[in-house]
Amino acid sequence: MTTPVLQVRDLKRDYVTGGGLFRPAKVLHAVKGVSFTLEKGKTLAVVGESGCGKSTLARMITLIDPATSGEILIDGIPANATHVTRELRQKVQIVFQNPYGSLNPRQKVGDVLAEPLLLNTNLSAAERRDKAMAMLIKVGLQPEHFNRYPHMFSGGQRQRIAIARALMLNPSFLVLDEPVSALDLSVQAQILNLLKDLQDEFGLTYVFISHDLSVVRYIADEVMVMYFGDVVEHGTRDQVFSDPRHEYTKTLFAATPRADVEHIRARIARKKAMA
Amino acid sequence: MSLLEIKNLTVAFDTSAGLFKAVDGIDISVERREVLAIVGESGSGKSVAMLACMGLLPKTATVTADVMRFDGRDLLTMSDAERRKIIGKDIAMIFQEPIASLNPCFTVGFQIAEVLEKHLGLSGRAAHARSVELLNQVGIRDAEDKLKAFPHQMSGGQCQRVMIAMAIACNPTLLIADEPTTALDVTIQKQILDLLVTLQEKTGMGLIMITHDMGVVAETADRVVVQYKGHKMEEADVLSLFENPQSNYTRALLSALPENAVGDRLPTVSDMLFEAAPGVR
Numbered sequence: 001m002t003t004p005v006l007q008v009r010d011l012k013r014d015y016v017t018g019g020g021l022f023r024p025a026k027v028l029h030a031v032k033g034v035s036f037t038l039e040k041g042k043t044l045a046v047v048g049e050s051g052c053g054k055s056t057l058a059r060m061i062t063l064i065d066p067a068t069s070g071e072i073l074i075d076g077i078p079a080n081a082t083h084v085t086r087e088l089r090q091k092v093q094i095v096f097q098n099p100y101g102s103l104n105p106r107q108k109v110g111d112v113l114a115e116p117l118l119l120n121t122n123l124s125a126a127e128r129r130d131k132a133m134a135m136l137i138k139v140g141l142q143p144e145h146f147n148r149y150p151h152m153f154s155g156g157q158r159q160r161i162a163i164a165r166a167l168m169l170n171p172s173f174l175v176l177d178e179p180v181s182a183l184d185l186s187v188q189a190q191i192l193n194l195l196k197d198l199q200d201e202f203g204l205t206y207v208f209i210s211h212d213l214s215v216v217r218y219i220a221d222e223v224m225v226m227y228f229g230d231v232v233e234h235g236t237r238d239q240v241f242s243d244p245r246h247e248y249t250k251t252l253f254a255a256t257p258r259a260d261v262e263h264i265r266a267r268i269a270r271k272k273a274m275a
Numbered sequence: 276m277s278l279l280e281i282k283n284l285t286v287a288f289d290t291s292a293g294l295f296k297a298v299d300g301i302d303i304s305v306e307r308r309e310v311l312a313i314v315g316e317s318g319s320g321k322s323v324a325m326l327a328c329m330g331l332l333p334k335t336a337t338v339t340a341d342v343m344r345f346d347g348r349d350l351l352t353m354s355d356a357e358r359r360k361i362i363g364k365d366i367a368m369i370f371q372e373p374i375a376s377l378n379p380c381f382t383v384g385f386q387i388a389e390v391l392e393k394h395l396g397l398s399g400r401a402a403h404a405r406s407v408e409l410l411n412q413v414g415i416r417d418a419e420d421k422l423k424a425f426p427h428q429m430s431g432g433q434c435q436r437v438m439i440a441m442a443i444a445c446n447p448t449l450l451i452a453d454e455p456t457t458a459l460d461v462t463i464q465k466q467i468l469d470l471l472v473t474l475q476e477k478t479g480m481g482l483i484m485i486t487h488d489m490g491v492v493a494e495t496a497d498r499v500v501v502q503y504k505g506h507k508m509e510e511a512d513v514l515s516l517f518e519n520p521q522s523n524y525t526r527a528l529l530s531a532l533p534e535n536a537v538g539d540r541l542p543t544v545s546d547m548l549f550e551a552a553p554g555v556r
């Protein structure tokens with residue numbers, strides 16, 4: 001059997017807040033024991049509302065924040081955020097929600113893309129540049145964009161740059177923290193297509209964090225629903241969407257706006273009956 | 276007579292690269308008891324059009340229109356002082372970022388009372404009583420306590436409820452909601468949309484929903500205006516828009532919804548738009 005790309009066992013994260021000379025500190029359990037396994041080439045969607053711990057989980061498996069307890073195995077190698085080796089850093093990368101905040105405004109796009117190589121590999125400057133250029137074209141940008149600054153790009157283009165940067169090191173898996181929530185509908189479609197194309201080409205594994213169920217339904221293979229730090233539901237996409245078990249998942253489905261004609265007709269009929 | 280009537284509205288911004296037309300010849304009208312949705316992507320001029328009729332644009336903007344009338348009163352020739360009497364009272368607006376649009380330095384109660392004092396001349400006990408009533412109306416429990424809270428002590432959904440409370444404080448006849456739920460979770464979004472629609476039905480005010488989310492349109496609107504790059508692409512009642520969209524742009528927008536995905540890839544707006552869309556730059 002092949003080793004799963006990512007194994008997470010009983011991962012927990014507590015935040016200690018408040019407290020002072022006379023007040024006891026409060027402990028917030030942001031993630032309360034999450035376990036899952038992710039196979040190569042699959043997309044796991046993590047769904048939940050703000051404050052449910054999905055971003056905390058993302059930061060832990062990307063090895064940005066240390067876990068309070070629990071185990072993370074990346075390609076079978078135990079990982080610890082307090083000491084990340086070059087080898088591990090190459091295996092996991094992240095794309096953040098806000099493409100306006102995640103790019104350094106004073107760094108040219110070419111340098112943005114070459115930076116992960118500079119930090120984690122021993123490639124020469126020329127090799128780094130060639131790789132960055134190739135990646136730029138791969139994500140649908142033009143060679144002339146290489147020497148431009150982030151402010152010269154639209155939101156969708158910036159998100160492409162952020163994705164390109166994350167892919168520079170050929171990671172085993174990519175964590176996407178709400179990658180399309182800040183984008184317009186048409187741009188969102190382009191980025192989702194790009195992600196699917198890249199997944200087919202490189203056999204990438206995604207952990208896709210989102211609160212938008214229609215996006216999740218489109219992109220995910222597996223769905224994990226989180227609620228107040230707990231995983232309340234985990235299954236294949238079809239299982240979760242056709243037969244939600246947990247109360248919270250049902251609430252989530254009921255709250256998602258629906259844009260089909262039948263639904264609109266029902267709403268208008270209801271309104272007429274009220275008047 | 277329409278509640279709000281705008282004909283041939285053009286808003287141009289003076290930029291270093293020359294005049295930029297953010298809104299180009301748009302007609303909008305809203306009736307009483309009607310929910311109008313204005314849909315478009317960022318840069319389509321949907322917010323600018325509404326800000327223009329409230330007179331909230333910066334000096335670099337040039338606003339021209341053939342007709343801009345609210346409830347029979349001409350907004351174009353009106354003095355600023357007159358306009359201020361209407362805005363916030365008869366026309367109220369809710370913005371996208373609830374946490375950013377409340378003043379962080381004052382309590383929620385103070386900010387609601389300020390509206391009541393400015394427009395209705397209420398003060399002291401009367402203002403307090405009305406504030407409690409308003410918070411109850413928008414579904415905030417323990418209103419007495421929440422009046423003493425600062426915006427940072429409340430969640431995004433609660434802040435948006437406070438914004439709505441301030442907006443409906445003077446029983447406006449027109450409420451403009453500019454992306455009221457974009458920053459919120461789906462479960463909270465549902466609550467806020469339900470609240471807005473219930474209030475609209477109860478008070479009979481006109482409601483303009485500015486949004487880029489087709490789902491929000493489907494859940495709330497009676498009539499829809501679709502905008503793209505400052506032009507109106509289509510206007511229709513909500514059912515015919517979804518059932519039988521007339522313009523290519525609307526069709527493209529609807530097919531880009533992930534839930535409408537057929538096959539493996541989503542069609543994007545640019546794929547479809549370049550084929551045939553005269554009149555779009």
